[in-house]
Amino acid sequence: MYDLPSVLPVGLAAVAVGFAAAGLIVWRDLGPFARLGPVQRVGLAAALGVGVLAFTIKLSIIATLSSLGHDTLAPTIADPETDQIDRTTVVGRPVWRALPEVAPSPADDPPTPAKIELGRRLFFEKALSRDGASNCASCHDLEGAGGGDGRVTAVGIDGAVGPRNTPTVWNAAFQARLFWDGRARSLEEQALGPIANPIEMGADLAEVTRRLAAGPEWRAGFAAAFGDETIDPPRIARALAAFERTLITPDAPYDRFVRGDATALDARQLRGMALFEEVGCIVCHAGPGFSRASLLAPEGGASGLRLFPALPSDYEAKYRLTEDKGAARSGRAGLWRVPSLRNVALTAPYFHNGSVASLEEAVRVMATVQAGREVTETGRVETRVEWSAETGRLTRRRPLPLSEAEVGDIVAFLGALTSDRLAAVRTKR
Ligand code: HEC
Ligand code: HEC
Incomplete structure (x- = not known):
């Protein structure tokens, strides 16, 4: 990503040099060679100048488009029901928003x-x-x-x-x-x-x-x-x-925080919020509903299914993650709706088969199989060298690490998605 004010002077200077070069070439070389008069030389220089400008505009369009970044974490997959290819891309940085105070109702069936x-x-x-x-x-x-x-x-x-x-x-x-x-x-x-x-x-x-x-x-x-x-x-x-539609919880510390109460999250939760974005959880758990399958997500939730597990790992066998294929018709992994993470700290155990008992472990699984991170105690990983007899080649792989402390930060942030009201009735029991 580049930022406009810092590249503008460079761009303008390049255009000016382009113009000067075109003028010089016409005046000193092309003009005398083609025996052009002064008026014709100015005309030719202007025509070349327009060419330089058009090229500049094309370059800036290409630069802008390629700086928009792509959603590489979410594999492109077909929606099993509509067979439409999901080409969702995340444009720019995510915007953090609070949950609305009222849930949307069908226009022809208003709630009374x-x-x-x-x-x-x-x-x-x-x-x-x-x-x-x-x-x-x-x-x-x-x-x-x-x-x-x-x-x-x-x-x-x-x-x-x-x-x-x-x-x-x-x-x-x-x-x-x-x-x-x-x-x-x-x-x-x-x-x-x-x-x-x-x-x-x-x-x-x-x-x-x-x-x-x-x-x-x-x-x-x-x-x-x-x-x-x-x-x-x-x-x-x-x-x-x-x-x-009345069972909604816009009263989590996260909501108070994004509405302007800077004290609603502690330092650990704030670090977790930044990691949630950096690691890419937000690509799938997007918008104020923390789900791509939410009406509040980009495209109104139409592209809310994802491969899970998207990457191979030992967790697959340990938690029987691929026994149930979800919405997938065929293939190794299943296709599952991206669930909301609101109140997730209250709703253990986790995943479609309830196989994971703690939120820490659910975050480790997600970071590994959906975000391609390697969770280690220290946050350091060894380079892995893999040999393929098939291709006769060595490959060096060094996955991005995520430390146990960072897992804890993400868990702390997920705790900030718990409704104050639900947390209060829980502790009363
Ligand atoms: C590529 C999309 C994708 C990414 C990236 C992703 N998730 Fe998920 N997440 C899913 C899907 C799909 C499920 C549902 C899995 C299932 O059906 O069992 C899920 C489930 C979960 C659950 C369990 C929810 C429950 O109620 O059982 C948690 C917690 C979670 N994700 C947290 C995270 C965190 C934290 C990250 C970042 C480290 C992350 N996810 C990254 C798609 C994603
Ligand atoms: C025996 C336990 C049980 C009972 C009783 C039950 N549910 Fe559920 N409910 C489930 C399970 C399990 C699922 C998930 C099923 C699946 O995904 O295949 C579910 C899913 C749901 C969902 C979808 C939530 C989401 O995020 O996808 C809603 C809404 C819901 N139930 C409402 C109800 C209502 C309303 C009733 C009463 C008419 C009801 N349930 C009765 C177990 C139950």
Whole structure:
């Protein structure tokens, strides 16, 4: 990256030299050689001068374009659903922003207090499960487990153990892609999934609708929210989504910091914030939602899936990172939605299979397999020499290091993404 004021004088001087050279050549050499009169010599010099100018402009355009930097960390991959190639590039330096105070709602389905209240009741309603024993909050404990369940993978109806970790519902309202593999594109689309999922709540939607319709207080609730007493799955989904859009946390120390309170982060968290940018975490965990799959990310989250693990490492076998391929159709690694990192300190264990218990270890894994760093105690790495019998060549490789202290700094920064309110209810318990 270059900065304009410092290169401008050099550029202008170069253009002036170009002009002078063109003039001299015409006057001293070309003019006499072609027997041109003074007027013709001035004309020819002017024409050459224009050429110099045009060349200068072309050069500056090329220099500007090539200085914009490219997103080398995020492999170019096809979106499995649309088959579109993701050519996301990060232009310039990232801008740190706070989470908005209100989550976006569909234009044709504005939230109303009645709809939100109905959604809240549904979220805690056990009649939504086949055996009447569980509700959404059974797995998405809003206060105790940061909106998840604290388990490795979810445990649903009849104790059935699901294949994936339960993500938090806090700030899901900002995600353009939901579920670990990004298969749902809105909260409305997502909401009915767990009710009917045989190992989550295991219920039949028609049966759930009948159960609710038998209760006069539910009919009144739907009438207040939607204008009449009709109870159907789309309305259940819309009410749940309206409630979930209130589950947002714009009250983290990070938000206070970027809104102007310079004391909201301590020195360690600030170092972690700089590392988060420098190491490239921000390429994928971008924007105030800390996710490329967020509505607040560049392109509204359309390019929110990434290869994980993107680079080979011992972690792959240790944490069984490639057993589940996520959204990938084929290939060695899986394709996964970039999750938000808001409140991540409250939502252990980590990754789609919940295989990593601590945030430190999750950061080590990410730095290694997504950002290509080598984590060492001291922050120093040895040059590695690799021999390939196939090509008959030696290659020297020296990965960029990340020290354990720096891992700690990043973890401290991630802690600054924890909502003050959620942290307070957690410590009360
Ligand atoms: C048995 C536990 C369980 C129950 C009950 C449950 N969920 Fe979930 N929820 C999960 C798991 C596991 C996932 C991730 C599944 C996946 O990615 O394949 C998830 C994902 C989600 C997500 C997506 C979050 C994100 O960031 O992608 C939302 C929103 C959500 N659930 C809302 C609900 C609602 C609303 C209910 C009640 C109707 C509910 N859940 C009931 C376990 C549960
Ligand atoms: C190339 C994109 C990319 C980069 C760079 C990246 N991540 Fe991730 N991150 C992901 C994806 C994709 C996942 C989801 C993995 C999965 O599905 O299990 C993830 C998951 C995580 C998780 C686990 C979240 C949870 O709720 O379980 C943490 C923590 C995390 N990243 C932190 C970081 C940090 C810190 C960095 C920088 C050192 C970083 N990431 C760099 C794409 C990326």
